[in-house]
Amino acid sequence: MEYEVVIGLEVHAELSTKTKIYCGCSTEFGGAPNTHCCPVCTGMPGALPVLNEKVVEYAVKAGLATGCTIARESKQDRKNYFYPDTPRAYQISQFDLPLCEHGKIDINTDGLEKTIGITRIHIEDDAGKLAHDNYTGGTLVDLNRAGVPLIEIVSEPDMRSAAEAVAYVEKLKGILEYIGVSDCKMQEGSLRADVNLSLRPVGSEKFGTRTETKNLNSFRAIARSIEFEIARQKEVLESGGTVYQETRRWDDEKGEGYAMRTKEEAHDYRYFPEPDLMPIRLSEEYIHHIEEHLPELPESRKARYMNELGLPEYDAGILTSSKHLSDFFEAATAACGNAKAVSNWIMVDIIRVARELGVEYDALPFTPVQLAGLIKLIDNGTISSKIAKEVFEEMVNTSKDPEKIVEEKGLVQISDESAIKEVVDRIVAANPQSVADYKAGKDRALGFLVGQCMKEMKGKGNPQILNKLILEHLQ
Amino acid sequence: MISKEEIKHIADLSMLNLSEAEIEKYTENMKDIVEFANSINSLDTDGVTESAFALDSYNVFRKDEIKESFDRDLLLSNAPSSNGEAYSLPSMTV
Structure with a gap:
């Protein structure tokens, strides 16, 4: 059934x-x-x-x-x-x-x-x-x-x-x-x-007998104890048994639930x-005074992120799921003015880092202002987004300012056209087959040439300028 | 109106072991208490609003301000047994 x-x-x-x-x-x-x-x-x-x-x-x-x-x-x-x-x-x-x-x-x-x-x-x-x-x-x-x-x-x-x-x-x-x-x-x-x-048979209106599993103190324990209890009740019902109304405990280490002794659960609270x-x-x-002074709630923040900042619903939902995360997002956005970029960094990298480090979003190893600094370095062309990933990992490990990491490691992006042109000339001359492939309509050959140039510049070439110069050269 | 079973149930809830003689005695005692309390039912309460309280007092609050807690030794001295930090009991299911 x-x-x-x-x-x-x-x-x-x-x-x-x-x-x-x-x-x-x-x-x-x-x-x-x-x-x-x-x-x-x-x-x-x-x-x-x-x-x-x-x-x-x-x-x-x-x-x-x-x-x-x-x-x-x-x-x-x-x-x-x-x-x-x-x-x-x-x-x-x-x-x-x-x-x-x-x-x-x-x-x-x-x-x-x-x-x-x-x-x-x-x-x-x-x-x-x-x-x-x-x-x-x-x-x-x-x-x-x-x-x-x-x-x-x-x-x-x-x-x-x-x-x-x-x-x-x-x-x-x-x-x-x-x-x-x-x-x-x-x-x-x-x-x-x-x-x-x-449990109740699908289509039935009447509730089955319920059990109560007490004191679950993690999302994982809630999910696992529910899966366990569903399987247990199903087995009892399918073997023709009766589910008893009882209080149960969950042993998270063993991954199993068990009924408390009846003496412990004498429910007669008088x-x-x-x-x-x-x-x-x-x-x-x-009541009115408290209502008027309620802080902005997740739903309202979510709507604001979608309507005013143009974020997709899914992203806005994730960002506002935790107050700490949402506060982080707002502080970083205020400091760099690029909500979309802050959101992308959070969705892709910061959530992963918090999970890996096992920390809440108010205890990350870097500040919202430091993330904003990193985004500004990309936006003003100082570093490429590829290099930014490297800087970000360094921020996670050392909590240093991104500007300082870029300076110490010599990661400043090369945006000087003549320096890039020199590399482009060299790579194009060394790969006549790719040039021929590109001219024969194989777009993939262009990606290969860009990759070779980037490799030559240790990832520091400005991608927009690089693309532009290669295309100019090929035409 | 008060049965021996009710007395046993109440004793169980309080984890008290009562002898048969004690159960007899408390059943009689409890009957007297309930009968006494029942005399209030003879009052005419038509037109009186239901209330859990006799005084017309409400919203007795205090500010959320920390006060010094009690001396631990003094608190623990009320208990039959302690380890100097915590109340000590026979083994319970923890």
Whole structure:
């Protein structure tokens, strides 16, 4: 039987506030264990949580940037569960009145546009971290992360493949970065996804039983865990078995998922209104003010790149997929005035380099101004685009200014017509057969002659002048 | 209206091992509590807007400003066991 996969995602993003959601402890990543803690975030009886106003602002920003309706009246609720990463024995989350609802974002996979619905965005606090104690064989608890603010973004079950799920998270990550509410560092866990997945026979309206694979913290893990879970459920269904509704974990090293023990997933959260925290009421003015001050979003930048800078849709889409990349593009374009050239360098070389070095676009070994300098050297004829590739590699390796590399390596382009003519005369005289071939209509012979001249000039000949002089000579 | 099964379920969720005698006792206790709370149902609430709160207070916020955290030794001194840096527990699934 042919099956259709149905995927919905819950994405947790840590908000980039300075302090925790309910107390003034720092949210900084990587502090010594239990040094960013106080009675509130360690769950001491009687400690009173007070909501950080930035958390509300950031969640509303995220909601507006994803087309959500913002609740005028919202509240927080206790979600009760007993686990040592949550010393209060409840998480403070939002149950029936989330801050944001009914949004959507558009994704593009293989050229196909699709809209993914967003059910809701709510605020909640993160849990602490458990670690295995090698010394005693027990478990150690670090509560630095307990109380770091999160937004949970719940999608509709609108995705039908791993590629769509990855495209959705990429798009969402881009938006959150653009509006500056989360640094979205997946390797540090500040953006992570839970995947809800079920299969149903193609054509069936009814959803199958779903499983939830928790805490995926890379695009690769999202894609691989989905492929794994599709194959697993398919096998279960095809052998006449039953898919159980269960919570699963993904082991990225082994490349396999497994069900959590039933005890760990006793879902009975007994939500009730958090009595320590008063309701949130948002005025029209407040929401309007945030909406007016939202930074430019990827979609709008993309449209601008296409309409004002004349870039193709595909290129504009890639450039705006990451805020850092888009900022890099804009800074380089501002410095050299040649958007098309900057875009080409990014599409061909910079994306490759970032991937090879494994760095974000704000941590490249060269600056946008240095790239602009390289483009200016090509545009004013100082170097050829072929030599520019060599200079670029040197910029990657040494972070030196392109002007300095060109000077040190003697790479300045030869644009002196008499010097080029001398080479052309020599090469043409030495290759009578190619000249005859060209005159007999074989255009390839021209390319050969140009190549020989370029070789003679160690790639430094100005290609336009060279072409012109060879053609003149042959006619 | 409160069954022994419900008490067992709640105990399980909190990872408490209760003896049969304790389950009997807590079932009786819980009945009293729920009956007491149920007395609120005798109030006439027609025309009263539904609310989760008794006070007419809202938007109690604080600024996003860092305050000094607590002394770690002091925090850890509340726990039955620690290694000087972190709370120490019997082995859990991590």
